[in-house]
Structures are given as C-alpha cells and as structure tokens.
Amino acid sequence: MLRLENISSFIHTSLSNHLSETSVLLLEMTIIALAAITLFALLGLILVLMERKVSAWIQIRLGPNRVGPKGIFQTAADTLKLVLKEGFVPDGADKFLYKLAPFVVMIIAMILLAPIAFAKNFAIWDLNIGVFFITAISSVSVIGILMAGWASNNQYSLLGAMRSGAQIISYEISAGMAILSIVVLTGSLQISDIVASQSNGWWLFKGHIPALIAFVIYIIAVTAETNRAPFDMAEAESELTGGFHTEYAGMRFALFFLAEYINIFIVCAIGATLFLGGWMPFHIGNWEAFNHIMDYIPSSIWFLSKTFFLIFVIMWFRWTFPRLRIDQLLQLEWKYLLPISLFNLLLITLIAIKGWHF
Amino acid sequence: MITFLKQYFKDIYQAISSLLKGMKLTGYYFTHHKEIITQQYPDNKSTLVLPERFRGEVVMLHDENNEHACTGCSACELACPNGTIKIINKFEVNAEGKKKKAIDAFVYHLELCTMCNLCIVACPTDAIKMAQTFEHSVFDRSLLTKQLNKPNSKLREGVE
Numbered sequence: 001m002l003r004l005e006n007i008s009s010f011i012h013t014s015l016s017n018h019l020s021e022t023s024v025l026l027l028e029m030t031i032i033a034l035a036a037i038t039l040f041a042l043l044g045l046i047l048v049l050m051e052r053k054v055s056a057w058i059q060i061r062l063g064p065n066r067v068g069p070k071g072i073f074q075t076a077a078d079t080l081k082l083v084l085k086e087g088f089v090p091d092g093a094d095k096f097l098y099k100l101a102p103f104v105v106m107i108i109a110m111i112l113l114a115p116i117a118f119a120k121n122f123a124i125w126d127l128n129i130g131v132f133f134i135t136a137i138s139s140v141s142v143i144g145i146l147m148a149g150w151a152s153n154n155q156y157s158l159l160g161a162m163r164s165g166a167q168i169i170s171y172e173i174s175a176g177m178a179i180l181s182i183v184v185l186t187g188s189l190q191i192s193d194i195v196a197s198q199s200n201g202w203w204l205f206k207g208h209i210p211a212l213i214a215f216v217i218y219i220i221a222v223t224a225e226t227n228r229a230p231f232d233m234a235e236a237e238s239e240l241t242g243g244f245h246t247e248y249a250g251m252r253f254a255l256f257f258l259a260e261y262i263n264i265f266i267v268c269a270i271g272a273t274l275f276l277g278g279w280m281p282f283h284i285g286n287w288e289a290f291n292h293i294m295d296y297i298p299s300s301i302w303f304l305s306k307t308f309f310l311i312f313v314i315m316w317f318r319w320t321f322p323r324l325r326i327d328q329l330l331q332l333e334w335k336y337l338l339p340i341s342l343f344n345l346l347l348i349t350l351i352a353i354k355g356w357h358f
Numbered sequence: 359m360i361t362f363l364k365q366y367f368k369d370i371y372q373a374i375s376s377l378l379k380g381m382k383l384t385g386y387y388f389t390h391h392k393e394i395i396t397q398q399y400p401d402n403k404s405t406l407v408l409p410e411r412f413r414g415e416v417v418m419l420h421d422e423n424n425e426h427a428c429t430g431c432s433a434c435e436l437a438c439p440n441g442t443i444k445i446i447n448k449f450e451v452n453a454e455g456k457k458k459k460a461i462d463a464f465v466y467h468l469e470l471c472t473m474c475n476l477c478i479v480a481c482p483t484d485a486i487k488m489a490q491t492f493e494h495s496v497f498d499r500s501l502l503t504k505q506l507n508k509p510n511s512k513l514r515e516g517v518e
Binding site: 054056058059062336 | 370377380381383384385387388390391393395396398
C-alpha cells in the first residue's frame with residue numbers, strides 16, 4: 001500500500017545509493033523546501049476557498065460559483081490577480097523593513113512546519129523538544145507583524161501592530177498552559193511520543209474534563225494568536241482600515257494573507273496532534289472489527305481530516321462571533337483564561353501523578 | 359469572596375452558553391444552506407418570479423383598442439414628491455362639437471422616480487400601475503424619459 005513513510009524512505013535509499021551523505025542531505029533539504037512551498041501554495045488556495053464557502057453557507061449565500069465548476073478556481077484567479085498587481089512601497093516607509101516583514105512572517109510559518117507529524121513516521125524533523133520548539137518559534141511571528149506596522153509609517157498600521165503584539169504575548173501564555181497540560185500527561189515534548197501515547201485513545205477523551213477545558217482554552221488562545229476574528233484586533237477593518245497590512249498591496253499583501261491561513265493550519269495541526277491523536281485512527285475500546293476498519297484508513301487522511309475539522313471550527317467562530325474590544329480582549333485573557341488554565345494545569349498534574357487518566 | 363466566585367462562574371457559564379447558542383444558529387444555517395434566498399439572477403432569467411408588490415416602473419394600461427383610462431386630471435403629477443410625472447393636456451373637439459380635455463403626453467422621468475407608488479394610489483381611474491420590469495440600464499440618460507401613452511391612443515369611453 002502506498003504510504004508517505006514508504007515514499008520518503010524510498011527517496012532516501014535511492015539517493016543514498018548514488019550520492020555521498022552530504023549531497024544527499026542537501027538534496028533532501030531542497031526537496032523538503034520545495035514540498036513545503038508547494039504545500040503552502042495548495043493550502044492557501046484550499047483554505048481561502050474553504051473560508052469563502054463556509055462563510056457563504058453560514059450566511060445562507062452561495063459563495064464563489066463562477067470560475068470553474070462550483071467556483072473551485074476562484075482562489076487561483078485571485079492569486080493571478082495579486083501576482084499581476086503593482087507592489088509599491090509608500091513614501092516615508094522604512095524600505096528595507098517594509099520589504100522584509102512579509103517574508104519574516106512567512107518564513108516563521110514555514111519553520112513551524114518542521115516538527116509536525118503528517119502521517120505515521122512522516123515528519124520533517126522529529127526533534128525531542130518538538131512542542132517547545134513550536135511555542136518558541138510561533139511567538140517570533142509577532143516580530144514580523146510589528147515590523148510591518150512600524151515600517152509602513154502609518155498610524156493605523158502601527159496601532160494594529162501594537163495591538164497584535166499585546167494580544168499575541170497575552171494569549172501565548174494560556175496557549176502554552178494548554179499545551180503544557182498535554183505534555184504533563186504524556187511526559188514528553190517530542191511530537192512522535194505524544195502521538196504514540198494516544199494509541200489507546202485521544203487525550204481529549206482520556207484526560208477527563210480538565211483535558212476538555214485545556215482543549216477549549218487552546219482553541220480560544222490560538223484563534224487569538226493567529227489574529228482571527230473574534231480577536232482580529234490587528235486588522236480591525238472597521239477601526240484601523242486593515243491594521244498592520246494597510247499599506248501593503250499585491251504579492252506582499254498576499255504573503256500576509258497566506259501566512260494567516262498557514263498559521264491557522266499549523267495551530268490546528270498542533271491541536272489535532274495534542275488533543276485528537278494526530279495521525280492515530282479513532283478506536284473504540286474492544287470493538288475489534290470497528291478498530292480494524294479505522295486502521296485501514298491511511299494515517300495522513302486521519303491527520304488531515306482532524307486538522308481540517310479544527311480549521312472548520314475556527315472558521316465557524318469567525319463567522320458567528322462579534323469582534324471584542326481591545327480591553328475586553330485583554331480582560332478575557334488575564335481575568336478568565338489565565339487563572340482557569342493555571343488551575344486546570346494543577347488538576348491535570350494531579351491526574352497525571354495519580355494516574356487517573358485512562 | 360463567595361459572591362465574587364459565584365458571579366465569576368456565572369459570567370463564564372453565561373458567556374459559553376450564549377456563544378454556543380450563536381454557534382448553533384450558524385451551524386443550522388451551514389447545514390441548511392440549500393434553503394438559499396439569493397436569486398441566481400442571470401441564470402434564472404426565464405423562470406424568475408418577482409414578489410407581487412415589486413415596483414419596477416410606472417406604466418399606463420392600454421386595452422386592445424389602444425384606449426387608456428387616463429383623463430388627464432394630473433392627480434398623479436400633484437402626488438409625485440419629486441416631479442417625475444408631467445402631464446401635457448390638449449383639448450379635443452368631439453362629435454357633438456364640445457371641447458373636451460384629453461392627454462397629449464404623459465411624460466414620465468424614470469431617472470427621477472423613487473418607486474414610491476404615490477401616483478398609483480392617487481389615480482382616480484386606475485390608469486397607471488407599477489410594472490415588474492427592472493432591467494432599466496441604458497447608455498443615454500435621455501432614454502429614461504418616457505411617454506407613457508401610446509401614439510394615437512384615446513380615452514376609453516365612459517371613463518370620466
């Protein structure tokens with residue numbers, strides 16, 4: 001059966017037969033970079049179309065339905081338009097930082113892809129501090145946004161960037177707490193260990209109510225961290241005319257736009273790995289026949305379907321909830337999410353020490 | 359302290375339940391998106407059904423003898439809030455040698471009309487009504503100024 005791990009090991013062995021170790025490493029890195037860029041482009045096309053369709057269906061509209069059958073080529077046409085647009089730099093902008101910012105945001109999203117396990121034995125870099133790596137790198141992305149806001153030389157951009165900074169730093173804490181609770185239960189920071197620990201059931205079900213609370217807090221916190229509505233203070237179209245990317249146009253704007261969706265994909269992938277068992281199939285106790293059928297579905301399909309389910313939930317949030325004010329946003333974090341997640345972490349630790357989880 | 363904690367958890371409970379209520383509604387819409395209200399306009403041109411009270415433009419009704427019911431009383435002209443209608447009358451001499459008032463031109467400025475329906479209400483003889491046409495775009499503004507009575511049309515017998 002065609003599996004992603006077989007493809008990767010086939011490429012590795014066939015390259016190793018002909019080339020030296022260093023050139024194999026370099027070639028494989030190039031292949032991975034190309035694959036990551038392709039994945040990003042595909043994800044951008046799919047997620048933007050998905051967002052537009054989900055928003056349309058929630059608002060009882062039809063959504064894009066002109067370009068291609070059922071409008072599936074709409075985002076490809078949009079991308080073509082963005083590529084053809086003039087990418088100008090405003091007068092008075094800090095030219096170097098202005099041009100650098102979208103790439104910083106994009107590259108950080110790309111680095112975050114490294115430890116994610118896409119299928120069984122299929123991750124770019126399964127390092128032993130995977131979860132810590134993700135939390136550390138994802139907090140750097142705020143620098144790209146601050147850079148964009150500062151370099152644009154526009155008060156709206158600066159305000160949006162500053163709000164974004166306050167927001168991401170705040171919500172990082174409760175997202176970290178929620179991730180930590182699963183690390184406590186697993187006893188490992190490595191993604192493959194975390195997935196393996198869920199072979200007899202997902203942490204969402206095994207960890208009782210505290211795991212559920214951690215999951216909810218994680219979803220709320222990452223919605224804020226990716227600057228998505230109802231926490232899209234960084235953009236805040238009605239107040240800041242677009243926030244940190246007000247001055248951006250053409251392909252540079254497209255990179256910000258793409259990075260938003262890539263970030264959503266990554267945080268949902270991590271959420272699926274931590275709480276929903278990553279590529280692990282869904283098993284129910286001792287139902288051998290049912291478990292066997294579930295095992296037959298490829299692990300990559302399991303991973304992608306869980307991730308896309310979480311992406312759908314986050315889109316559902318966006319098109320349902322009204323936007324919070326900036327003070328309400330910080331109040332929600334510091335007065336509600338943080339105390340709850342601290343207390344919840346305590347409970348989870350108790351569960352882990354006593355071995356009360358399944 | 360206890361009352362504070364009570365309020366704290368009550369707030370959380372109320373927030374979550376109201377958010378879930380909203381998500382339930384949008385989730386219902388998402389799963390029932392086929393019940394769309396949006397008209398697929400250029401595609402369904404042949405089967406398009408407009409609501410009964412849709413107002414497109416003012417037309418004058420003519421019967422098969424090219425006769426209308428407009429007496430030229432200009433009630434519609436007076437009723438119109440923004441001077442959309444202009445009635446130009448003439449005097450015809452009928453068979454008995456009497457002069458009688460009749461309309462020469464019922465001028466209607468579609469470009470000024472707000473579709474308020476006041477002229478239709480004001481008309482004592484129901485000579486005009488609102489049509490359901492709506493594709494009114496033209497390349498020249500003068501094309502929107504219309505004469506509603508057809509050429510050589512006459513006042514129907516018996517309409518006073």
